[in-house]
Structure formats: structure tokens, C-alpha cells
Amino acid sequence: MSDLxxxxxxxxxxxxxxxxxxxxxxxxxxxxxxxxxxxESIAQQLAASRTAVNKAFCEMMACAIENEIDEEGLxxxxxxxxxxxxTRILTKYG
Numbered sequence: 165m166s167d168l169x170x171x172x173x174x175x176x177x178x179x180x181x182x183x184x185x186x187x188x189x190x191x192x193x194x195x196x197x198x199x200x201x202x203x204e205s206i207a208q209q210l211a212a213s214r215t216a217v218n219k220a221f222c223e224m225m226a227c228a229i230e231n232e233i234d235e236e237g238l239x240x241x242x243x244x245x246x247x248x249x250x251t252r253i254l255t256k257y258g
Contacts, residue, residue: 182220189213222258226251
């Protein structure tokens with residue numbers, strides 16, 4: 165398995181893990197609403213889940229950018245590393 169394949173597998177596992185956490189957050193928010201928790205507490209949890217979904221979106225956009233730029237897998241290692249670094253920044257701060 166190449167480094168690129170390992171990287172894609174790691175990204176996929178990370179995204180699925182993030183979405184599983186968001187799913188758990190949403191279930192917890194529903195439970196909070198059902199139990200009559202304070203609105204501020206619910207809003208705080210909604211903001212956290214929104215942030216997690218936004219981060220997942222940025223990760224998917226970074227993946228789309230990488231796939232579109234190097235659709236044929238023709239970029240040399242130096243350019244591929246630079247592209248990976250740029251998409252890492254997008255994912256981290258986007």
C-alpha cells in the first residue's frame with residue numbers, strides 16, 4: 165500500500181470518526197431538549213456540533229481539491245506534498 169493510499173484511508177477513518185461524534189452530539193442535544201435542559205446549554209452543544217460538521221465539510225472540500233488537481237495521479241512527490249500541506253491548512257483553519 166502506498167503512502168497516498170494510507171493517507172486516504174487515514175482521512176476516511178478520521179472523517180467517519182468525526183461524523184460518529186457529531187451523531188452522538190446530536191443525540192445528546194435531542195435528549196437535552198426532551199429533558200428540558202437550559203437553552204444556553206443546548207445552544208452551546210449545538211454550536212459545538214455545528215463546528216464539527218463545518219470541520220468535516222472542510223475536510224471533504226480539501227479532498228475534492230486534491231482529487232481535482234491530481235485526478236490522474238501525475239503530480240511529482242514535491243508538488244503532492246505541497247498540495248497535501250495546503251489542504252491540511254484548509255482543513256485545520258477553514
